[in-house]
Amino acid sequence: MLVDDVTIKLSGGKGGRGMVGFNKTKGNLGPTGGNGGPGGDVILEGISDISALLQFRYKKDFAAENGHQGTTRLRDGTRGEDLILKVPTGTVVMNLDTGDAHEITKEGEQLTVAKGGYRGRGNFHFRASTNTTPMESEAGEAGESFSFRLELKMIADVGLVGLPNAGKSSLLNELTGAHSKIGNYAFTTLEPHLGAYYGLILADVPGLIEGSSEGKGLGDKFLRHIERTRVIFHLVSAESDDVLRDYKIIRTELEAYNPALSKKDEYVFLTKVDLIDPKDAEKKLKSLKKLNKKSIMLSVIEDVKLDEVKKILNELSKDKKI
Ligand SMILES: Nc1nc2c(ncn2[C@@H]2O[C@H](COP(=O)(O)OP(=O)(O)OP(=O)(O)O)[C@@H](O)[C@H]2O)c(=O)[nH]1
Numbered sequence: 001m002l003v004d005d006v007t008i009k010l011s012g013g014k015g016g017r018g019m020v021g022f023n024k025t026k027g028n029l030g031p032t033g034g035n036g037g038p039g040g041d042v043i044l045e046g047i048s049d050i051s052a053l054l055q056f057r058y059k060k061d062f063a064a065e066n067g068h069q070g071t072t073r074l075r076d077g078t079r080g081e082d083l084i085l086k087v088p089t090g091t092v093v094m095n096l097d098t099g100d101a102h103e104i105t106k107e108g109e110q111l112t113v114a115k116g117g118y119r120g121r122g123n124f125h126f127r128a129s130t131n132t133t134p135m136e137s138e139a140g141e142a143g144e145s146f147s148f149r150l151e152l153k154m155i156a157d158v159g160l161v162g163l164p165n166a167g168k169s170s171l172l173n174e175l176t177g178a179h180s181k182i183g184n185y186a187f188t189t190l191e192p193h194l195g196a197y198y199g200l201i202l203a204d205v206p207g208l209i210e211g212s213s214e215g216k217g218l219g220d221k222f223l224r225h226i227e228r229t230r231v232i233f234h235l236v237s238a239e240s241d242d243v244l245r246d247y248k249i250i251r252t253e254l255e256a257y258n259p260a261l262s263k264k265d266e267y268v269f270l271t272k273v274d275l276i277d278p279k280d281a282e283k284k285l286k287s288l289k290k291l292n293k294k295s296i297m298l299s300v301i302e303d304v305k306l307d308e309v310k311k312i313l314n315e316l317s318k319d320k321k322i
């Protein structure tokens with residue numbers, strides 16, 4: 001399942017303890033307790049994998065490493081390691097304690113969300129002419145600790161819908177560098193996948209079946225992602241013996257979930273046409289065209305058949321207002 005809304009607690013590492021120590025060399029009895037190291041920070045970093053919030057499904061508490069304690073022989077402790085957690089781009093990070101909100105929009109973008117605590121000072125630091133043998137040292141301070149809500153806002157321009165096995169993932173992967181899982185069986189893909197075609201974001205929205213809008217299968221959870229897309233690419237497999245039925249099943253689900261979905265601009269693709277007789281393909285396309293004029297044939301293994309999709313995408317990207 002796609003995890004797209006989680007509440008977690010993130011804490012910076014505690015500062016390392018400062019130490020008490022003395023030089024044992026005769027005639028030189030000064031303090032030598034080193035400082036601790038600061039605690040590590042918690043940093044969120046954007047990546048393209050939209051399933052990355054899955055790591056927060058069960059584990060809710062994360063902390064960066066504590067700073068290390070100083071030595072008794074003047075050495076400072078080392079800094080605690082930062083904890084870098086990867087989150088999908090499009091994640092809105094809300095600090096529930098302060099009310100701050102920030103959206104991570106780019107791959108590699110980093111946001112420090114919980115700073116590590118200050119180091120504790122060792123007794124060397126407290127030396128003074130009036131106090132040559134200070135016994136004082138400090139414990140490190142606790143790091144910042146906040147609760148966060150991470151919410152993934154999918155911001156796709158084009159939603160690929162269709163019954164299982166229609167070829168959605170194949171088309172997404174072919175057009176973009178995405179790695180949506182492909183297989184010759186239903187429900188190969190279990191989570192929406194995104195890919196970028198030049199400036200356009202395409203989303204493979206899997207799992208739609210008859211009854212999705214009533215919660216059957218995986219579909220209803222993903223339908224809300226289609227709500228945000230501008231255009232729908234509706235894929236119907238040419239292998240089907242009743243393409244109109246296949247088409248209507250999906251249309252009915254979209255309509256039932258939210259009538260606004262069925263009003264979106266829709267293109268219909270009769271997919272995998274290389275697998276059937278060209279005459280048969282023509283017939284099937286003709287019947288689909290009666291329901292939607294913007295119906296075309298498609299095959300991901302014949303390049304020519306991809307040209308038309310690319311043309312449509314190019315047109316769409318032209319009027320994408322950024
Ligand atoms: N011959 C041929 N096979 C195709 C074409 N497109 C997809 N396939 C095959 O059809 C099967 C299903 O493709 P997928 O892309 O996994 O279909 P999907 O719609 O993502 O399926 P789910 O993830 O189960 O919803 C795979 O075996 C693909 O290799 C095509 O244009 N021609």
Ligand SMILES: [Mg+2]
Nearest residue numbers: 169181188189
């Ligand atoms: Mg798939």
